[in-house]
Every structure is written in structure tokens, then in C-alpha cells.
Amino acid sequence: MxxxxxxxxxxxxxxxxxxxxxxxxxxxxxxxxxxxxxxxxxxxxxxxxxxxxxxxxxxxxxxxxxxxxxxxxxxxxxxxxxxxxxxxxxxxxxxxxxxxxxxxxxxxxxxxxxxxxxxxxxxxxxxxxxxxxxxxxxxxxxxxxxxxxxxxxxxxxxxxxxxxxxxxxxxxxxxxxxxxxxxxxxxxxxxxxxxxxxxxxxxxxxxxxxxxxxxxxxxAGTGPSAAAMAIAAVVVGGLAVAGVRWYRTRESTTAQPAGGDDALDSDSDAGTEPTGGSGTASVSATADESADASATGAPDTELLSNEEQVLRLVEERGGRMKQQAVVEELGWTDAKTSKVVSGLREDEKLESFRLGRENVLSLPDADDERTNETSGDGAK
Incomplete structure (x- = not known):
């Protein structure tokens, strides 16, 4: 041999x-x-x-x-x-x-x-x-x-x-x-x-x-890598949100009349209808902000973890979306997105499969829900 x-x-x-x-x-x-x-x-x-x-x-x-x-x-x-x-x-x-x-x-x-x-x-x-x-x-x-x-x-x-x-x-x-x-x-x-x-x-x-x-x-550590740039973008975005909140608070405070009931009467005479006594303008501004939050039905992304942000995006897309779309939506690097997705897969909170050359993310119950909906329609 x-x-x-x-x-x-x-x-x-x-x-x-x-x-x-x-x-x-x-x-x-x-x-x-x-x-x-x-x-x-x-x-x-x-x-x-x-x-x-x-x-x-x-x-x-x-x-x-x-x-x-x-x-x-x-x-x-x-x-x-x-x-x-x-x-x-x-x-x-x-x-x-x-x-x-x-x-x-x-x-x-x-x-x-x-x-x-x-x-x-x-x-x-x-x-x-x-x-x-x-x-x-x-x-x-x-x-x-x-x-x-x-x-x-x-x-x-x-x-x-x-x-x-x-x-x-x-x-x-x-x-x-x-x-x-x-x-x-x-x-x-x-x-x-x-x-x-x-x-x-x-x-x-x-x-x-x-x-x-x-x-x-x-x-690593030789310049502004893509990951560092993504972090910087998040920080800048956070500062922008804080600035908007400060501005709204300042505007609501400025909008409150300084003369108490007399000032409200003056506003009323000028054609502005008072809606409930002193401090109403501030309350209205707060109510508007609450209404905005209720309308979106979503928490501030600053309060969400990386994993929660990915799951939220997939849910908003009906339970399925391309991994590359997550990269673009969140402004992350491919490496960071892959790491977060891998963790979610290990925790069985997310599934993925190949569609052509694309990696598609799916919620575990997405296919089941669609199957149930189809079965329900057929029963009707």
C-alpha cells in the first residue's frame, strides 16, 4: 500500500x-x-x-x-x-x-x-x-x-x-x-x-x-473606528433629545402668565381662551408631550437595551426583517449587530435564516401567528 x-x-x-x-x-x-x-x-x-x-x-x-x-x-x-x-x-x-x-x-x-x-x-x-x-x-x-x-x-x-x-x-x-x-x-x-x-x-x-x-x-485604538463613530452618533442623538426637552420646558414656563388670574383675564380679553386657571399653559405643554408618547406607544430608545432595540424593530416590521436593515436603522456596525443577534438567538428570543445572500431575522412566534391567522380565516 x-x-x-x-x-x-x-x-x-x-x-x-x-x-x-x-x-x-x-x-x-x-x-x-x-x-x-x-x-x-x-x-x-x-x-x-x-x-x-x-x-x-x-x-x-x-x-x-x-x-x-x-x-x-x-x-x-x-x-x-x-x-x-x-x-x-x-x-x-x-x-x-x-x-x-x-x-x-x-x-x-x-x-x-x-x-x-x-x-x-x-x-x-x-x-x-x-x-x-x-x-x-x-x-x-x-x-x-x-x-x-x-x-x-x-x-x-x-x-x-x-x-x-x-x-x-x-x-x-x-x-x-x-x-x-x-x-x-x-x-x-x-x-x-x-x-x-x-x-x-x-x-x-x-x-x-x-x-x-x-x-x-x-x-483597535488607532482611530475613529466604525464602532466608535456609532457610539458618538448615539451620544449626539442623546444630547439632541435632552436639548429638545429643555427647550420645551423653557417654552412652557415662559408661556405661563406672570400676573395670575388678572393676566389670564387679560389673555382672555385678547381672544385667548383660558382653560383652567393659573399654570394652565404649563399643564397643556406636559399634556401634549404625554399625548405624543401615547401616540407612538413606544418608550424612549435611550431606555432600551441593545437586545430590546432589535426585538422592537423586528416586531414593528411584522415579526421579520433583514439583518442589514437593522444595521441601517440603528446605525450600528455589522460586528455589533451580529453579536447582539447571536445573543438573542442563543436566548431563543430570535431566529434567523438565509434568503439568497441576505440574513433574515424572525421572531420565534411570527410563523406560528401567521399560521393561526390563516387557519382562522379559513375557519371563518
Missing amino acids: NVRVGVTAVVIAVLLVAAGPVATVTGAATAGQRQSSPFAVQQDRIDADEVRMDVALRPNGTAEWTLEFWVRLDDEESTTAFESLRDEIRTDPANHTQSFADRMNETVSTASNATGREMSADGFDVTTARQSLAREYGVVRYTFRWDGFAAVEGDELRAGDAIEGLYLDDGTRLLVEWPDGYERTSVTPDPDDERERAVIWRGGETDFVSGEPRVVATA
Whole structure:
């Protein structure tokens, strides 16, 4: 059994799928064409049961790549094959990284031409390990450095264009991590899982289209980020509301006659009808404000939490609205909105689903209410 060749073939298959344009260079399937099982190999070779692609971004745009192939060691044949491969790699690792490096350099070169950004790859290495989780696995781990993977624009890192349209098969995941000291600005499409400084997409759950995946992260504390600008807007809005209230209070106070009943009589003589004695103007102003509040039927947004503001918006839209509309309505960043929405989903106060390329938010009982209404109409 040629174990080494089998795993190398798997690695090459991953690279061909990960970089569509390379397919044209190598004579394989054309860009965008998908293989039904790109990680499967012949019976006399090892099949990877799980593939993990981890991309760690650096402030200068370099990405540290880790590509892992996990093989279940659930019988004597697979265990023997993996141990044989492990011995070969330990004896001559360079022999195992050469084909990988050749294919990856082609991938990087094509991505460089497509993005117009200078790129290169180096630092190729391969190691093996055994991992015991719920079951025993053998792991073949390739690592390398991809310079120029992400675009650096001021304080922003923009990553993903080098692997646009990447196809994730079942059992495959992609993790993108941004540097310490950076904040997530936007991620497209919505990730299947999130960590403190990383997002994860899994094959079978996410299908990247043109322009995806995309991750934008901004260096924290280096200038007025989008989040800081949003906070400033809220503060300015709060000051404006306070100013209006002060003005109304001042106007209502000024409108009260200083001469008591005589002044009211004078106003009455002048054609102004008194409505109830001294201080009536102030009471009327307060009544007007109460009427305004009653008319809207909604509390001041300053008194609502972030979660309550989102739920209120969705309720006002009939129980459903696009997540991007929440961003626009509240003036928040994509990152802040996503964080609040994720919390509401965990608390089961909100649900979401994909509609095309949009993320739609829905109240848990929205569909039930519509179903009940439809049933009621039918009964009538």
C-alpha cells in the first residue's frame, strides 16, 4: 500500500478545489467546477475523514496556514497504514512537502494575478500526530506561510479574495483568525461558528459564492473606528433629545402668565381662551408631550437595551426583517449587530435564516401567528 502517495494526492486535490483558477493551469477541472468528493482517493490509499484549514492573519497581510487531514484509526488496516506513513514522514519530511509546495506555489501565483497583489509562499513543513477525542485519529499536518494573502488598507485587513468561491465539501471546515489587537468589522457570509478572534465555516452548511468569503478586521485604538463613530452618533442623538426637552420646558414656563388670574383675564380679553386657571399653559405643554408618547406607544430608545432595540424593530416590521436593515436603522456596525443577534438567538428570543445572500431575522412566534391567522380565516 502506497500510503505516502495517497495522502499527497489528497493534499493536491484540496489545493485544486481551494484555488479555482489553478485548475486551468494544471489541466484539471475548470474554475467553478466542483468534484463530488474532492478528498476521496482510490481504495489502495488513505481517505481523509475530516479536513481542517486554519488561516491565521498577521497585521502585514501574511497568513499562517495550517492544513490538517484527520483519518479515523478504527481498524487494524487504517492504523497500520497511518503508522507506516508517519515513519516515512519522520524519515524524509522534505520528500513529502515537495509536491505540496509545488502545487501551492501555483495556487499563490494564480491568486496574485487575479487580485493584482504581490504574493509568495514559503516555510513549508509537515508533521504527524495521533489524537484521541471521541475516537482515535491519525493527523497529517501541513503548514506554510502565505505572504500577501490579505490586503492591508490603513488600519484594516481584508482577507478572502485570494480564495474566492472556495468549495467546502462535507467534513471540511475553514477557520479565519485575525490578529490580537484587531476587531472584527465585517464577515461575509455569516459564519457557522464564532470564536473570540475567529470565524468558522463548515462544508455542508455554507456554500461560498462570488465575493465570498470575506473577512475585514480593524486595528483597535488607532482611530475613529466604525464602532466608535456609532457610539458618538448615539451620544449626539442623546444630547439632541435632552436639548429638545429643555427647550420645551423653557417654552412652557415662559408661556405661563406672570400676573395670575388678572393676566389670564387679560389673555382672555385678547381672544385667548383660558382653560383652567393659573399654570394652565404649563399643564397643556406636559399634556401634549404625554399625548405624543401615547401616540407612538413606544418608550424612549435611550431606555432600551441593545437586545430590546432589535426585538422592537423586528416586531414593528411584522415579526421579520433583514439583518442589514437593522444595521441601517440603528446605525450600528455589522460586528455589533451580529453579536447582539447571536445573543438573542442563543436566548431563543430570535431566529434567523438565509434568503439568497441576505440574513433574515424572525421572531420565534411570527410563523406560528401567521399560521393561526390563516387557519382562522379559513375557519371563518
